[in-house]
Amino acid sequence: MENITRGGQFLVKETLAENIFTPEDFSEEQKMMRDSVKEFVDRKIWANKDRFEKKDYKFTEECMREAGELGFLGVAVPEEYGGLGMGFVSTMLTCDYISGATGSFSTAFGAHTGIGTMPITLYGTEEQKQKYVPKLASGEWFGSYCLTEPGAGSDANSGKTKAELSADGKSYKINGQKMWISNAGFCHLMIVFARIEDDKNITGFIVEYDPSNSNGITLGEEEHKLGIRASSTRQVFFNDTVVPVENMLGGRGEGFKIAMNSLNVGRIKLAAACLDSQRRLITQSVNYANERVQFKTPIANFGAIRSKIAETATNAYIGESAAYRAAGDIENRINARLAEGNSHQEAELKGVEEFAIECSILKVAVSEDVQHCADEGIQIFGGMGFSEDTPMESAWRDARISRIYEGTNEINRMLTVGMLIKKAMKGHVDLLGPAMKVGEELMGIPDFSTPDYSELFSEEKALIAKLKKAFLMVAGSAVQKYGTDLDQHQQLLMAASDMLIEIYMAESGILRTEKLVKNIGEANAKEQIAMAKLYLYQAVDIIYTKGKEGIVSFAQEDEQRMMLMGLRRFTKYNNQPNVIELKEIIATKVIADNKYSF
Structure with missing residues (x-):
């Protein structure tokens, strides 16, 4: 198990593209599950969106019962308790594709399968599981x-x-x-x-x-x-x-331990539940932009609209990349524990708990992306977007809760850094060694040689390595200054957390795309390459801004000047990408396909 990635290690250990799970790696069984879930959602949920908006609670219950009959409520439940006993990636996939049509059903499904069923599956006695879990897995009970x-x-x-x-x-x-x-x-x-x-x-x-x-x-x-x-x-x-x-x-x-561990799983599942919403919203936005004619041309031809389409598609792609990367890591950890003789309960609990940092990162990032996607969807629809006659208005309202439940995004931001520091103190992630090396590098003479960035993503991967140094510099200095009182400095913690979030999300996009290119070639993945590069470019700006905000809050005079110089060095491109060109590559593909097509 020592060869399997540990939670939080992405910050100090290079991750190889071939070692991550991506949506392109779905098995035939997983693809069949995805397609059957999509069929159910299109037929039952999407086709009846107006009933959910009219507060038809009985219809929500009816849909839940059919989901139970189709086996969707028991995907994560072991077979001996009436479930399908599928792996963690499959439970993520089901949660992803069943949640895209309306937040009402998504919430009912998530509350039932996650915090309603899972605590008994993972903490219950054998008698409790035999008595209750089969009824919950089948939809006989909710x-x-x-x-x-x-x-x-x-x-x-x-x-x-x-x-x-x-x-x-x-x-x-x-x-x-x-x-x-x-x-x-x-x-x-x-x-x-x-x-x-x-x-x-x-x-x-x-x-x-x-x-x-x-x-x-x-x-x-x-x-x-x-x-x-x-x-x-x-x-x-x-x-x-x-x-x-x-x-x-x-x-x-x-109970508190049960509640907190349930939230860890809930957080990554919430991220999954925000993914298909984005795919559907982007598709709806593009459909409208291709049909809506202004000044004698479809509005999809206007640069301002194309920019929105490119950015929302990029966020959806990166969210998928990071969510399934983490899901794959969790499944690997669960399987390793099972192989060592752990019970299903212990393997699942410890497997998810190991990646609690990534779960919080994903919860924050993807919940904010889906809100942004719905907001831009309204803007693309213009006045019609504000009307209940289009799907954007309800999607925007539904998306808003995702930043609040499963722990507010503010709490999750602070948890990411807090949990990382605790892991370092326990010796699970070596932060001190790399942080000290960054400090030595700041004191040393910079390397002014021009590196060879001829290979695809060579500059981007070098830049991600530098972004990790920027985080270690800020977080390491903050820990040195405040010690155990760091949790009293919430604004500093949130700035550091934003740096950590962007590193994980950007790296996930680069790794997924690198793996994809090895399989299908650069020419067939030019839009994915553009999305990975565009997201990283925007992440660099956020990391620089948040890093500066953090540094000036606790460092002064020479120390501050040295750290700000280091931050500039760690966020510097050798060759700046042409951002408008990247957006054009992405938008052209999505608009031509008339849907989110990745």
């Missing part, structure tokens, strides 16, 4: 996840819901209130987090729900939301709700 409380949002462990053991020791009584509970209106089972006595950490419970025998459970009215309008979202109130002791999930006080 699950929900009751963590958030009115006073405990991001601070999940501060919840006030209480669980009190009965005098005979056979059951707990749960009292409290939960809010923003997805699927509450049609669920049969709730994963509920409550505190026993004055425990430091909350505890998880499996709570059955039957409206005809409420057991002290009452639901608030459906929330009226900006988007995801047909996703059932209610408050849930527990009043002396009796739960058998055997329905405790995991051990006492393990």
